[in-house]
Amino acid sequence: MKRKNRIGSRLFIGLTFLFLYLPIFLLIIFSFNAGESSAVWQGFSLDWYVSLFQNRLIMESLYTTLLVSLLATAISTVAGTFAAIGLYSLGKRKRDALLVVNDIPMMNADIVTGVSLCLFFVAFFQGWGSFARWFNGVQSAIELPERLVLGFGTMLLAHIAFNIPYVILNVAPKLRQMDKNLVDAAQDLGCTWMQAFWKVILPEIKPGIVSGALIAFTMSIDDFVISYFTAGSSTSTLAMRIYSMTKKRITPEVNAVSTLLFLSVLVLLVANNVREVRQERRAASQEIREPSFFEKLSMRFSQPSFNWVRRGLTGAMACAFIVVVVLLTGATASQPVVNVCSWGEYIDESLITQFEDMTGIRVNYQTAESNEALYSLLKSGGADYDVIVPSDYMISQLIEEGMLEELDYSQIPNFELIDQRFRNLPYDQSNKYTVPYAWGTLGLIYNAAMVDGELDSWGALYDEEYAGQVLLINNSRDALGAALIHLGYSVNTTDEAEIRAAFDLIADASRRGVFQGKVMDQVFQKMEGGNAAVASYYAGDYLSMLENQADGVDLRYVIPKEGANWFVDAMCVLKDAPHYDDAMKWINFMASTDANLANMDYIGYASPNTQALEAYPAYYEELYGEELDPELYEIMAAPSHVLERCEMYTVLPAATRKLYNDLWIELGA
Amino acid sequence: MRTKRAWFAFPYVVWMALFVVIPIVIMAVYAFTVTDPITNAAYATVENFTGMGVYLSVFLRSFWLALLATLVCLLIGYPVSYWMAKEGPRFQRVAMALIMLPMWMNFLLRTYSWMSILENNGLLNQLFQNIGVIDLHNSIGAWFTDLCNSIAIRFAEDPEKFIPTVYHPIRYFQLIGTPGAVVLGMVYNYLPFMILPIYSVIVKLDGSLVEAARDLGADGARVFSKVIFPLSLPGILSGVTMVFVPAVSTFAISQLLGGGTQMMLGDLIEAQFLGGAYDPHLGAAISMVMMVIVVVCMVVMNHFGEGEEQAVML
Numbered sequence: 001m002k003r004k005n006r007i008g009s010r011l012f013i014g015l016t017f018l019f020l021y022l023p024i025f026l027l028i029i030f031s032f033n034a035g036e037s038s039a040v041w042q043g044f045s046l047d048w049y050v051s052l053f054q055n056r057l058i059m060e061s062l063y064t065t066l067l068v069s070l071l072a073t074a075i076s077t078v079a080g081t082f083a084a085i086g087l088y089s090l091g092k093r094k095r096d097a098l099l100v101v102n103d104i105p106m107m108n109a110d111i112v113t114g115v116s117l118c119l120f121f122v123a124f125f126q127g128w129g130s131f132a133r134w135f136n137g138v139q140s141a142i143e144l145p146e147r148l149v150l151g152f153g154t155m156l157l158a159h160i161a162f163n164i165p166y167v168i169l170n171v172a173p174k175l176r177q178m179d180k181n182l183v184d185a186a187q188d189l190g191c192t193w194m195q196a197f198w199k200v201i202l203p204e205i206k207p208g209i210v211s212g213a214l215i216a217f218t219m220s221i222d223d224f225v226i227s228y229f230t231a232g233s234s235t236s237t238l239a240m241r242i243y244s245m246t247k248k249r250i251t252p253e254v255n256a257v258s259t260l261l262f263l264s265v266l267v268l269l270v271a272n273n274v275r276e277v278r279q280e281r282r283a284a285s286q287e288i289r290e291p292s293f294f295e296k297l298s299m300r301f302s303q304p305s306f307n308w309v310r311r312g313l314t315g316a317m318a319c320a321f322i323v324v325v326v327l328l329t330g331a332t333a334s335q336p337v338v339n340v341c342s343w344g345e346y347i348d349e350s351l352i353t354q355f356e357d358m359t360g361i362r363v364n365y366q367t368a369e370s371n372e373a374l375y376s377l378l379k380s381g382g383a384d385y386d387v388i389v390p391s392d393y394m395i396s397q398l399i400e401e402g403m404l405e406e407l408d409y410s411q412i413p414n415f416e417l418i419d420q421r422f423r424n425l426p427y428d429q430s431n432k433y434t435v436p437y438a439w440g441t442l443g444l445i446y447n448a449a450m451v452d453g454e455l456d457s458w459g460a461l462y463d464e465e466y467a468g469q470v471l472l473i474n475n476s477r478d479a480l481g482a483a484l485i486h487l488g489y490s491v492n493t494t495d496e497a498e499i500r501a502a503f504d505l506i507a508d509a510s511r512r513g514v515f516q517g518k519v520m521d522q523v524f525q526k527m528e529g530g531n532a533a534v535a536s537y538y539a540g541d542y543l544s545m546l547e548n549q550a551d552g553v554d555l556r557y558v559i560p561k562e563g564a565n566w567f568v569d570a571m572c573v574l575k576d577a578p579h580y581d582d583a584m585k586w587i588n589f590m591a592s593t594d595a596n597l598a599n600m601d602y603i604g605y606a607s608p609n610t611q612a613l614e615a616y617p618a619y620y621e622e623l624y625g626e627e628l629d630p631e632l633y634e635i636m637a638a639p640s641h642v643l644e645r646c647e648m649y650t651v652l653p654a655a656t657r658k659l660y661n662d663l664w665i666e667l668g669a
Numbered sequence: 670m671r672t673k674r675a676w677f678a679f680p681y682v683v684w685m686a687l688f689v690v691i692p693i694v695i696m697a698v699y700a701f702t703v704t705d706p707i708t709n710a711a712y713a714t715v716e717n718f719t720g721m722g723v724y725l726s727v728f729l730r731s732f733w734l735a736l737l738a739t740l741v742c743l744l745i746g747y748p749v750s751y752w753m754a755k756e757g758p759r760f761q762r763v764a765m766a767l768i769m770l771p772m773w774m775n776f777l778l779r780t781y782s783w784m785s786i787l788e789n790n791g792l793l794n795q796l797f798q799n800i801g802v803i804d805l806h807n808s809i810g811a812w813f814t815d816l817c818n819s820i821a822i823r824f825a826e827d828p829e830k831f832i833p834t835v836y837h838p839i840r841y842f843q844l845i846g847t848p849g850a851v852v853l854g855m856v857y858n859y860l861p862f863m864i865l866p867i868y869s870v871i872v873k874l875d876g877s878l879v880e881a882a883r884d885l886g887a888d889g890a891r892v893f894s895k896v897i898f899p900l901s902l903p904g905i906l907s908g909v910t911m912v913f914v915p916a917v918s919t920f921a922i923s924q925l926l927g928g929g930t931q932m933m934l935g936d937l938i939e940a941q942f943l944g945g946a947y948d949p950h951l952g953a954a955i956s957m958v959m960m961v962i963v964v965v966c967m968v969v970m971n972h973f974g975e976g977e978e979q980a981v982m983l
Contacts, residue, residue, distance in 0.1 A: 009752035016749050017767055023782035024771060038785035039792050086677025101685050107967055108960055109918035111935050115956045116692035123695050161688040224777055242777045246925055258778040265773040269766050372945035379947050468843045475945055517846045517928025531789040661946040666723060
């Protein structure tokens with residue numbers, strides 16, 4: 001009977017491990033996939049590893065992750081150790097009160113810690129800004145920076161803040177166990193306090209310090225939420241990079257980086273395990289079994305006083321440190337930078353390199369998910385952008401709120417190339433703030449293989465026939481806009497009843513399970529792979545999807561009979577942009593005909609540059625050796641009779657915007 | 670030493686005040702104020718809290734899914750820890766290594782790995798397709814619809830006008846974007862947080878207590894229910910909190926596996942700060958509520974756990 005039990009229990013444990021590891025193994029297998037799919041095997045290749053090392057964004061974020069973890073670990077270990085010694089020199093009552101405060105960051109949900117720190121930093125920056133302006137006004141000897149933003153520094157502070165409590169938690173029990181008289185004895189024998197610290201205290205509490213440092217490191221390297229809220233826009237850890245990638249196209253480079261991470265941890269653990277087994281054999285003769293690394297690590301979860309095996313992990317730390325140093329030397333020295341924020345999949349990345357080679361200015365290219373998300377980023381003080389590329393209605397709102405800087409058109413000669421149709425548009429009537437970047441329509445995309453007949457109405461988005469196969473666009477303006485058009489209202493209506501009617505249409509469809517999800521750039525992979533049948537998205541992105549569609553998928557784009565929205569995205573510069581002149585250079589470069597041609601070809605959105613618009617069919621033919629399908633070109637650059645059926649968004653009054661926001665949240669709830 | 674080195678604590682006190690206490694105070698200030706959208710002036714109010722009723726379903730969903738995930742973690746985690754503790758030391762060491770290992774991979778990577786499995790055209794649905802589960806489902810569905818139709822047509826008043834129900838065959842099972850996918854993601858990510866504390870308590874249990882119980886005539890089930898289980902309660906309690914707190918506040922898992930349709934508290938907070946609906950006051954208010962809930966949970970847990978913890982110490 002006993003034996004039978006054991007088989008059952010082992011089977012259960014085995015199944016649990018299968019559950020834990022099967023997804024990881026699949027992840028690893030598909031890192032060697034020749035194709036881009038993470039579900040269809042297309043042959044073995046190492047291409048994704050090669051492109052991983054060429055992917056600057058991922059490599060930089062890996063470097064940031066290691067650097068912040070190591071720095072935060074080092075600083076919080078030293079600070080935490082001294083704090084613990086200080087705490088144990090206090091009276092019990094004070095100490096207990098402080099330990100309660102010490103528990104707060106460990107107890108709180110990560111998101112609460114992240115949010116509170118984010119608000120704290122932003123409030124501090126505002127205070128600092130006023131102080132610096134006053135200070136710079138009254139004297140001229142020292143110039144203080146007036147504008148601080150979230151970045152690596154704030155993220156590091158946040159990491160230290162949540163690491164110190166763990167260090168204290170680990171060091172404190174060792175201090176409690178230590179014989180208090182030892183230090184007095186040492187000092188009586190003529191030691192200074194410092195000598196006593198090195199010779200007596202440190203050796204006693206060393207296991208606690210080591211375990212504290214290791215926990216701190218683990219916490220730091222695994223953290224996502226707190227970094228996400230405190231790192232701002234220009235700094236990304238690996239986790240943040242992956243998160244933003246899941247919002248658009250995930251390439252198997254992510255699988256490759258996970259495989260490498262997994263293998264390096266695995267090697268460290270196996271090495272450590274082998275060493276432990278050896279130690280154990282040695283110790284067996286003395287009948288003392290040191291608890292293994294994992295037993296010790298596991299104890300942390302029930303009892304604060306646990307030990308860690310030091311050596312294996314000291315080795316790991318040393319290795320990681322060497323990696324960081326190597327990466328550090330490889331990192332670029334201080335050079336001019338321009339921070340750009342745009343949409344995902346919205347630039348031919350070779351243009352960035354081209355611009356960098358040409359001017360020596362480094363481009364820090366970030367993406368935002370939607371106009372609303374960009375606005376949140378700007379408002380929450382997390383953004384450090386020079387150039388942003390918002391859409392028409394958002395530009396008006398930003399101008400209205402005084403957040404944009406006027407452009408110096410004398411530095412942007414290429415503005416002359418912008419077609420008259422795209423100048424002095426309602427969002428920027430006298431054209432002082434913007435240079436158009438791209439334009440297009442927002443229409444209906446469907447997979448003809450999954451629907452019967454041709455679709456020509458927005459109604460398909462709310463049709464129960466496609467339950468579970470419709471993707472709702474994940475921003476309030478576009479989602480409600482389509483519903484408004486379907487109901488025959490203006491996309492710019494401020495009539496609450498009309499907006500509510502449009503919302504009810506969506507909410508009702510949502511209740512009936514029509515929507516598979518709310519997506520922005522995830523739409524690419526969903527539609528290309530045939531994972532969804534109907535979506536509303538931008539014309540340019542439809543063309544990219546068309547190129548990547550899987551076998552058996554037949555994507556179509558249509559401007560529904562009710563009409564649609566057309567938009568212009570334009571480059572603007574934020575007020576107090578730290579790199580104004582470099583930003584002008586970037587804008588001028590992106591407005592050039594060559595850049596517009598390359599970009600048009602890559603992103604599939606129409607350019608506002610007259611020459612580029614005319615030259616594109618020839619450019620396409622030269623590049624691909626075949627004629628550009630005129631129908632596709634019409635989808636890309638909608639002719640005027642189509643544009644006449646489309647309406648551009650204008651900025652909505654604050655009360656309507658609030659209504660949009662509330663309704664949008666209500667939809668999720 | 671006692672008095673001389675007390676100043677070491679001073680920078681720490683300042684630090685804690687700056688980076689722990691003041692941020693929470695600022696968050697509270699945000700939570701109890703509102704910025705007027707037109708004049709941009711802030712005024713004190715409790716409307717952030719009173720208006721939260723709209724999000725009741727988000728609160729309920731968060732709690733429901735997190736509770737479910739915690740329960741599943743417990744149901745898997747307890748037997749695993751219990752049986753693991755009975756194995757030999759080498760088995761235990763390897764098993765512990767295997768449980769800890771995924772924790773060093775970023776949890777976003779682990780969640781992402783499930784995305785490609787659960788997609789409509791993902792690995793699981795392909796598997797179902799290949800072994801014929803989907804065809805089976807479709808033929809049963811079609812057969813059942815026909816059956817219903819043939820019964821209904823007999824009772825129809827006018828068989829000529831009877832419109833039979835049409836069965837729409839499915840191409841895949843909807844897995845991603847469901848509450849189940851979110852719970853799965855939580856269980857997958859937080860299971861080690863349940864196993865580790867329970868295991869470390871059970872493995873330290875004094876074997877003589879079990880022996881004593883047996884000597885006094887208790888059978889296996891009785892030993893478990895009267896001795897082992899009560900003694901492992903502290904581990905269970907700490908496991909439950911360690912799973913529940915991150916689960917109830919997650920936003921990445923619900924976004925990746927819930928497809929944006931399973932909004933949770935974390936999503937709600939994130940949307941107010943970095944997402945599509947900028948309102949830091951509301952975000953701060955929800956964070957405050959969450960903090961209070963977590964503190965209440967902790968206090969309740971500690972209250973329950975106190976007696977047993979001392980038993981383990983012995």
